[in-house]
Amino acid sequence: MGRMGVLFHNNSGAKLYPGKGFYTALAMFLPLLVLTILGQRSLGILVMTGALLTSFGDVGTSPRTQAWSLGTIAVGGALITALGRLIGGPWWVEIVEIFLMVFLSGLLSVYGQAAAVVGLLLTITFVISLANRSGSQTSLPAAGGFLLGGVILMLFMLLFAWLQSHRSRMRNEVRSNRPQPRRTTLTAQFTLPPPLLRFSLLRAVGAAVAAGSGWILGEAPFYWATLTVIICTQQDQKVSLRMALQNVIATFLGAFLAAVLIGSVQNALVVGLIVVASTFLAFAIKELNYFLHLFFFTILILLLISIKMSGQSLAVWRVVTILVGAGIVLVITFLSQMPSTQKRTVSS
Known part of the structure; x- marks a missing residue:
């Protein structure tokens, strides 16, 4: 029971942040509502997706x-979205592309946690872009929608921070006095430790296998399996196992409740309000709380x-x-445990 309790525990030092929930929902659905009224619902969906991923x-x-982080994801995500739609092709080509993208993004952690997060999010955006299979002619509109959504989210975040500045001014002053980490340049001591190389390779192979299974079956939503591999595979093996189990249990419970809502709530306005909530x-x-x-x-x-699919669950x-x-x-x-086990055996 103690081990199971770890799945549901709160992260140490973290807290509830209603502001983030508020401006994220606002950035996602206000542009969608406005663009739908103007007859640009397709663009509104692209903008909403860009805000969500950013x-x-x-x-x-x-x-x-x-x-800085949101701007990087907004611009990089727009470029990656266009790239994914431009180079999409046969399923076996896309599997190779996913393998290379996941492998290279895994190596970015040599530049620190921020670079690793950016690489992870851009990889997720790339996989989703490939899964759309909308053709190269949609690359520019998709990139523009993503960028617009990311910029809107960033503006709402800055606006909310400005409105709340009188409550957090002293706290921000304390943080500003703390020494800032030195940014590492791209040319500074790029070394690939064997554990990182092995981790990146295994994660890339796993993502390719998941993508291959889905593309062979012809089911676009199967990219969810690929994203699960990308997100849950961590260098810390205990963290990987915990995140995988959290994903399974949380998805099962959330999907069950969503299916009940889809089957019982027929009013589109009510469904929309539940989505916003x-x-x-x-x-x-x-x-x-990740779970x-x-x-x-x-x-x-x-x-x-x-x-989008008229009530289909x-x-x-x-x-x-x-x-x-x-x-x-x-x-x-x-x-990932096998090499270390073999080394211990040889040394003994």
């Missing part, structure tokens, strides 16, 4: 750090898809793909 780059404690809760609690974040995020994603498919992805993470974790 929101995961909201790391840091000061508005300047947050703006789920967005607020998912991002307000994101830093505090609850996944729970509300699963509800958010499935309800959004149900609106993909709850079961979501659970299946997460299970496949989590299974691959377990295999990667097992394989």
